[in-house]
Amino acid sequence: MVPDGRSPGRLGDMTEQQQTPHDLPDAAGLVIGILGGTGDQGKGLARRFALAGHRVVIGSRKAERAQQAADELGAGLAVSGAENPVAAGQADVVIVAVPWDGHRATLESLRAELAGKIVVDCVNPLGFEKGKGAYALPVEEGSAAQQAAAVLPDSRVVAAFHHVSAKLLLDPEVDGMDLDVLVLGDDRESTDLVQALAGRIPGMRGVYGGRLHNAHQVEAFTANLISINRRYKSHAGLRVTDV
Ligand SMILES: NC(=O)c1ccc[n+]([C@@H]2O[C@H](COP(=O)([O-])OP(=O)(O)OC[C@H]3O[C@@H](n4cnc5c(N)ncnc54)[C@H](OP(=O)(O)O)[C@@H]3O)[C@@H](O)[C@H]2O)c1
Secondary structure (H helix, E strand, O other): OOOOOOOHHHHHHHHHHOOOOOOOOOOOOOOEEEEOOOOHHHHHHHHHHHHOOOOEEEEEOOHHHHHHHHHHOOOOOOEEEEEHHHHHHHOOEEEEOOOHHHHHHHHHHOHHHHOOOEEEEOOOOEEEEOOOEEEEOOOOOOOHHHHHHHHOOOOEEEEOOOOOOHHHHHOOOOOOOOEEEEEEEOOHHHHHHHHHHHOOOOOEEEEEEEOHHHHHHHHHHHHHHHHHHHHHOOOOOOOOOOO
């Protein structure tokens, strides 16, 4: 059960009424929690979702750090800060934006708070080698998103926002984000909702990208984007054509 009347039943009704893959549910009004929201990626997403009219709760291991991050985003936005368990508990949709090395432990510690919720994983398990750049790390479960699903059997895990540049999200000069967000998951209702959520940010579009067992290459592709960015001094994103 999620607050604001968004019971799983209501989401189910909306899915049944959908005619095409382009008909998405209404994601307005969803409260968004962000684990590790004090980092650039979490804070950038917090900023964009707050600008799009969402209430956002930035999560941290320390309440003061979360509050500071919320304050930094400025007055007038509905952003608050709290410890990760509180952020998870208050949100309808919870984004995981912690580094890969804290991924498993963070989710294991929040199993109860995340039960019944949509958990959106944007974590890229990457290593960096001097002179060669970023590369994808092997993950026992297949991908970070599959690890999340294994650790959180009572949550609905969706993988998304891997290729979004935190720098652009945080840049006040950038009005719109020029990219598609690949959204992966095993539960269509949840992927539809997260696609709709991505579409709340101007210029961004959520595109269904397959089931969670295809998350590895999406996470891994971030290493290629990092190489592109280094070569072209850019903040490259993806566009999917003919969709
Ligand atoms: N940066 C990007 O452009 C980008 C783009 C797409 C996806 N991502 C993914 O988003 C995630 C966050 O990226 P980021 O650049 O924002 O990372 P970050 O700044 O290194 O970390 C984000 C936050 O996670 C918390 N944290 C740090 N170590 C932790 C641990 N061991 N356990 C639990 N929490 C920990 C910290 O918050 P507190 O100390 O306040 O708890 C930190 O502020 C990464 O997994 C990355 O792959 C990043």
